[in-house]
Amino acid sequence: MPHLAGLAAPRIAVLGFSIEVFEALDRAGVPFVAVVPPEFEAYMNEHDMPAVPWDFEKRNEQSGELAVTLKERGVTVAVPLYEETVQWSGGLNALFRDDPRLFNRSLLFRDKSMMKRKAQMSGLRVGVFEEAENREDVSRFFKRVNKALLKLDGETDDPVHLKPFSAAGCLGHRVIRSEEDAAKLTDDQFPCLLESHLDGQEFSCEVFIHDKKIRFLNITEYVHLGHSNFIPCGPVLEAMRPRIQEACEQLIEAFGIEYGMIHPEWFVSQDKLNFGEVAARIPGGHIFNLIERAYGFDPYAAFALCSDPETPESVLEEFFPATNAHEGYAGSLMVYPRQKVVTKVSVPDELVEHPFYEKHNLFVPVTPKVAERVAYGDHYGTIFFFGDDPIRMGEALQRFEDMDYYV
């Protein structure tokens, strides 16, 4: 990046350890200092990379020292890499820019009920939601929602969703389908957020924002939440782009976001746009890899550039392509073993011969016993696709999800 090249000291601090991100910033010529958990300090030193070891788990009076250390090194921007570092970057940026509200805004991303309420107050459509302290709260919420749906006796109840306030993505997400499910919950799952079920097509946006303006809006179509998605979205969602952009702008306004990137998730049902949730860190599901494959720009570098208030307008304009300038459609399928014990990877010929198939990273796991699955994202491997037709892409992702790759 021309405006950053030749800078003696890095102005950006990235919070967390990610080789992918470091490599992207390095390639883009963006100098940075990494704030990493202490166990990664040796790795950073070994490779001569500027780093500050920091225990993100610990919060106490000394927490302010990190800001002092980074300031001394000339850092003016903090960029979070993981859910857990979002409020740290909020706190740091608040100190760097002398704007305490930045910290409070970052907390919006870390408390899902606060997030929902804020979205609701700003006029976005959200499902019904409530905080729950115990199993009785869950049971009551479940009954009320189904009562409002005017269910008759014997009709299947609509499920409700239970999510921890602050976990990344789908970590800890549970679906409550009956009162028995509610009774089975354990104490460590409270407090949490409850919400009614939203039907319909789900998608996410990766919104790159600089000076409150959207610089690039990517729409990721979810084929099966937590299993498969592709970029850019197909024609149905693409036709809704203006409305989606408007909703994102509403969200940015409501959350007071000035710089960086957000990753909101939405549902479209009966032509209505419903807000699911929003994160302010690098999304899962290999979305950044897919953006790079489809559009040819480096989203990690984009995240850093947008996070830095001093990035010149000209650099941003040159960096992002037009949203219709994609080279093709890039999809990923996350694979979870379906057996309890797996000893071998078996890739069907049909997959390898599919014109959209690119590569996979399925390896025989070192322990044959499959770990109990606790969230999307703890998949065993991923299959990548690339092709020129979003309809066929969606079909392929659906078709190949239905196969056993671990036997």
Added chain:
Amino acid sequence: MSESAPSQAAPERVERLIENLDRALGGLADAKPFARAPHQNEVFQAAEALMATDEGMRRVYGLADRFDAAGVFTAGPWEDPAKLQPTLVAGSLEAAGVYPVIEILSELRMLAIAKGRVPEPLVPPGDAAEFLEKTLALNLRYLFGSGTEEDRVSRGPHGDTAERLFRLLADELTLAGVRADVVSEIEQISIQRPIMTRRVVELVELARRIPPAAGDEGGVQERLDLFHRAISGPSPMSVEHPELADYRAVLIDLAATPLSAEADAFASSLHATGLACPHHAVLLRTLKRREPALIGPALGLNPLGLAELDQNRELAHQLIQVAILPATAQSIYGFARLLERGLLSRAPVAAGLRRLVELDLTSEVRRNLLARRKPRDGVTANSVLVAGALSVLGQPLGIGQGNNPTCQAARGISLFSQHAPARLLDLVATAARDGLIEVPFDGAQINSQTLTGGLAPNLDLDLDPISVALVPQLDRVYDEIMRRVALRPEDGHKWANPALYGRFVPTGFESALDLTHTRVVDYEAFVRRFFATHHPAYNDGHELVYPNPVGICVTNAHGDHLGAHAVALQRIAEDPHGTLRAYFFNPNNEGRQNWGLGVRPSIRDHGEEEGESSLPFHQFVSRLYAFHYNPYEEGDAFAVPDGVVAEIESLAHESWGRAFIWGEGTP
């Protein structure tokens, strides 16, 4: 990896995959060192996809000259080709995860080095070819596998991929060298006279399937034939009548001269190879009825053995009747050696063997003894057990621990067989009949039946029959004694060894390691004491009366510490070249080892007896960490030259010593 993919790949598919690999190699080459790992993974994934077909494997090999430049192996165990070892290849190929893929890429690089496509200063092409030939020789089952399910499962999830690698290697290299390597491997294993001979038999079968070279250098064919005849039929009549029933019928009416020729042929084959074949059992059983005078010659007995046989004719015949069957023919070798040891003349041994013939076995022991037998073998558990006893008593240094961490128990069985054979048979009887052994310790009996655990709670049963019956019990007792002495101020083996093996183990005990096994303490005094008690020049001429159960630090070929190991120091003597050597028994199935820094235990050409390993005295000391000694038979520690002690200390320090803190101070 796709095991279901056909070997003939669609060309466009291979092209696409090779583009992926090409791109991944480029990405890796451009990657900064900190970001190398994910790019290496990309390469492994791209390469693995290609390895699903023969054509793909060949194309990956086509790119092998780019591996090092791109950094495929950088910062991993495969980085330096000069440090790789053929013996480790099989383990990596059978592993799970990404390791088999890296291992295969490493072999492809080695092939490129051998072909001169990749210049490698430390590995000349000849060395690379030799590495691959050895690797092929050690992994022949991938080329000439039995195709059985057991074979397939044990090859691991990447078995088919490895098979494609070896097909490529066999195409590119000449197999002639491999055949010579395999025959040499057969000779070196069999010269150690192991009780378990399955590996040798497998290798003989595999070697015969390798096409012979044009010129038969070194008499490879003849050497191989010797072993093949030993397991299939070494005599004129057994060659003519491979079917056992036919052979038996022929023997009954055979004239005296050819019958005697049969006996001689079997005897000479048995002693040349240590291998017996089913026909040999048929011959002995027939001779017992028809011509007992030929039994001695048919076993190839020396005068001592012949006299022993003469003295104990009735028992010997009974043992042939019960235990020498076609399916247990290999015990003929042990039987011959047992007779030459004169063991049948010891009344408790004779009684102990007779007792096994009709012993009531626990159902577990019965099941385990028959676990690896086929129904048509027609053996009873008792005949297997007696045959096993003949082997163990005849070949005390042929015992191995198999795939179990039970070196302590295997060493025990060897020591009993050498010096307390009647006690061994006692232990076998109680273990097989009562499912327990009792060992006195600290004034009370330790009963193995009351114990759980042990080092090998799930014993791998690929063991000789005596080990099958006894190791589970010995292992638990050993573990229990070590538990009871854990808090004593010295290494627990000081008490465990005499308690387990017998009072012949001296009470003096010296260890170079502290209790936590983290520090080397007072190493010089340790070395000097060993010299003063074991080196004939410094120990006032006291001979080693019984084997010494010592502890050694095993190291790999690079001298890296692998762990503590139990061996028995058998004797100390000058070899035919005048070098003082330590001769020892290693229960680790294989006496040939490479412990790094030039320390390579040998098994022949240095005066070793069957099953013995040996090292020059000072090299042996450099791997020692604990030994027993008689405090009243100690010579002059001060007289050992400083230079000798320093040399040993440096050998220790630079190998296993690197894993420990030296001295009392902080590191």
